[in-house]
Amino acid sequence: xxxxxxxWKFDYRYLALISFGLLLLLFAFAGGLQELxxxxxxxxxxxxxxxxPFITLYFIWQRKNLIQRSGFSPSWMGFxxxxxxxIVFLVGEISALxxxxxxxxxxxxxxxxLAIMGWxxxxxxxxxxxxxxxxxxxxxxxxxxxxxxxxxxxxxxGVYFIRWCQIPVYLEGNIIDLGSYKLQVVEACSGLRxxxxxxxxxxxxxxxxxxxxxxxALVVLSTIPITLFMNSFRIAMIGVLVDNWGNAMAEGFLxxxxxxxxxxxxxxxxxxxMLVLARIGxxxxxxxxxxxxxxxxxxxxxxxxxxxxxxxxxxxxxAVLAVxxxxxxxxxxxxxxxxxxxxxxxxxxxxSSWQGRHASMEDRVINKLGLSDxxxxxxxxxxxxxxxxxxxxxxxxxxxxxxxxxxxxxPGGGWQIADIExxxxxxxxxxxxxxxxxEMTQLVYYWFQQRGRSLANEYLMKWYLFKDALLxxxxxxxxxxxxTMVNPGENLDLADQRLQVFAKEVLPVLPQYIPE
Numbered sequence: 001x002x003x004x005x006x007x008w009k010f011d012y013r014y015l016a017l018i019s020f021g022l023l024l025l026l027f028a029f030a031g032g033l034q035e036l037x038x039x040x041x042x043x044x045x046x047x048x049x050x051x052x053p054f055i056t057l058y059f060i061w062q063r064k065n066l067i068q069r070s071g072f073s074p075s076w077m078g079f080x081x082x083x084x085x086x087i088v089f090l091v092g093e094i095s096a097l098x099x100x101x102x103x104x105x106x107x108x109x110x111x112x113x114l115a116i117m118g119w120x121x122x123x124x125x126x127x128x129x130x131x132x133x134x135x136x137x138x139x140x141x142x143x144x145x146x147x148x149x150x151x152x153x154x155x156x157x158g159v160y161f162i163r164w165c166q167i168p169v170y171l172e173g174n175i176i177d178l179g180s181y182k183l184q185v186v187e188a189c190s191g192l193r194x195x196x197x198x199x200x201x202x203x204x205x206x207x208x209x210x211x212x213x214x215x216x217a218l219v220v221l222s223t224i225p226i227t228l229f230m231n232s233f234r235i236a237m238i239g240v241l242v243d244n245w246g247n248a249m250a251e252g253f254l255x256x257x258x259x260x261x262x263x264x265x266x267x268x269x270x271x272x273x274m275l276v277l278a279r280i281g282x283x284x285x286x287x288x289x290x291x292x293x294x295x296x297x298x299x300x301x302x303x304x305x306x307x308x309x310x311x312x313x314x315x316x317x318x319a320v321l322a323v324x325x326x327x328x329x330x331x332x333x334x335x336x337x338x339x340x341x342x343x344x345x346x347x348x349x350x351x352s353s354w355q356g357r358h359a360s361m362e363d364r365v366i367n368k369l370g371l372s373d374x375x376x377x378x379x380x381x382x383x384x385x386x387x388x389x390x391x392x393x394x395x396x397x398x399x400x401x402x403x404x405x406x407x408x409x410x411p412g413g414g415w416q417i418a419d420i421e422x423x424x425x426x427x428x429x430x431x432x433x434x435x436x437x438x439e440m441t442q443l444v445y446y447w448f449q450q451r452g453r454s455l456a457n458e459y460l461m462k463w464y465l466f467k468d469a470l471l472x473x474x475x476x477x478x479x480x481x482x483x484t485m486v487n488p489g490e491n492l493d494l495a496d497q498r499l500q501v502f503a504k505e506v507l508p509v510l511p512q513y514i515p516e
Contacts, residue, residue: 014311017318018116024321025108028328032092032101039137048197049135055204059128070121074311078114081107082317086324093328094470102136115313127207134200150195154232161236195227198266205270210290215277219270226269234262337474338395339515344375347513351505354379356389370394370401375513379502385495387502388483391449393514396475397465403479405458406446407433415442422456425500428507429456434492441486443495445503450477452516478514482506 026033040049060067085107092100110129113122138146202223206216278287349356356379366374372395380386392403407420419434423445433444447454448461451468455461461477469475482503486495 017315021112021314021318021321024318024325025112028321028325029089029101029105031328032089032098032105035098036102036135036137040135043137045193045196046135046137048200052131052135052200056128056131059131059207060125063124066124067117067121070117070124072116072121073118074116074313075114075118076313078111078116079313079316081111081114083320085111086320090324090327091470097139097466099136099139103133106132112314112317115317116311131200131203131207134196134203150228153228154235157228157232158235158239161233162239165236165240167240194231194263194266195224198223198227198263198270201267202270205274208291209274211278212281212283215281215283218277219274222273223266223270226266230262230266230269336396337472339474339476341515342512344373344391344393344513347375347377348509349377351379351502351509353381354387354502354505355381369404371403372396373513384498385485385487387498389502389506390481390483391478391510391514393478394476397477402465403448403477406444406479406481407431425503428454428503430503431456432496439488442483443486443492443499444481444483445499446479446481448477449480449510449514476515480510480514
């Protein structure tokens with residue numbers, strides 16, 4: 001005799017507890033979620049983040065019949081996931097590493113689902129929950145590095161396409177010189193505005209693509225080369241249009257419209273790829289059969305309705321969420337320490353035999369860098385080339401704003417890195433870079449001056465930033481860069497000596513402006 005199917009439901013007390021737990025979750029993560037929305041609003045490449053949570057909710061709702069029929073078996077593994085995620089969350093709150101907060105939020109959601117329903121009920125919706133990962137922006141320093149590399153790659157590929165069209169063109173860093181017009185491949189044209197939305201779309205398509213795993217994985221991974229190719233093609237297309245119909249083709253509405261057309265072309269390529277994949281391999285079926293939402297059959301009228309008893313793992317989660325919420329509000333009252341310092345405009349322009357002269361940067365550059373204070377000055381002795389001193393000070397790096405690495409910024413100015421190494425000067429460890437542009441050569445030293453430490457390793461700098469934010473409640477720090485021209489016929493050893501002599505003069509002065 002067949003048993004009637006069972007439908008699991010919650011009574012009003014359990015629903016009230018779930019609502020209270022989710023309310024605690026939102027209160028605890030309010031700061032991190034607010035920062036997430038700010039990034040969505042400020043950066044077009046993440047603006048798709050607004051719609052992804054609703055798509056996730058729709059996909060979960062679409063599987064509601066299957067979830068109701070699943071045998072609910074609350075799991076203590078869910079409590080363990082939430083407990084570990086909340087530890088990561090609190091570390092992120094103290095250090096203001098928002099990426100830790102954002103990933104912890106998704107982990108908590110996953111843990112809550114396991115604690116309430118167990119793996120059999122959660123399994124059908126685990127992919128929609130993972131879709132939320134695409135709402136999380138990259139840390140600023142990783143995004144800046146990725147954007148700079150994509151700018152260079154897109155510029156090179158775009159120039160290749162332009163030359164293929166028999167148009168003479170010269171590339172200098174990110175600047176494409178067409179003779180009558182210089183087309184600058186700025187950060188907005190790096191391809192990130194296509195890459196992140198298209199990867200999200202590729203993930204959604206893979207979820208709807210009911211086929212073998214390797215085909216689904218290929219759909220997601222192929223979004224990367226598709227983006228690079230089409231973004232380079234767009235740059236080339238703008239160059240060709242400018243060469244034939246004038247500078248207006250690279251500005252205003254036409255520029256933005258071309259970007260929209262290229263994105264739709266990327267989507268078209270993705271669809272064609274899935275059509276082709278549907279016709280190869282052992283799992284050959286018509287595309288209409290393997291692409292789309294799976295329709296779950298509703299329960300029969302004879303189904304037995306059972307009330308789900310209170311889940312002890314979820315009750316324990318509500319308790320730790322309450323503790324985490326109280327802890328977060330206690331942390332928020334702890335003001336960051338901002339040590340006293342002199343402002344860089346007061347920096348002496350006479351250092352022993354070195355005579356300096358102030359220079360300045362454009363406001364748009366200052367705003368882009370997000371720095372609190374800076375010095376840009378040329379120092380010169382009676383003989384030899386001048387040494388350019390640049391120091392960018394950040395009073396707080398809590399919101400992810402940090403110094404831009406010169407090895408990322410230098411290529412964007414048309415300079416090529418000929419050599420890079422770590423050099424120990426005895427009193428100072430620096431990154432030593434030889435850069436070239438045409439016949440010109442420059443030597444660059446740079447390091448990170450961070451709360452009494454002089455660090456050349458950028459990842460070690462991030463570790464100490466995290467540690468000091470946690471223990472000292474300080475995230476201030478600076479990037480220091482020394483640059484000198486290598487004159488024609490001059491040996492690199494002389495340029496090294498010049499920078500090392502100047503470094504000995506400037507190091508004792510810097511702590512007044514970059515506090516230890």
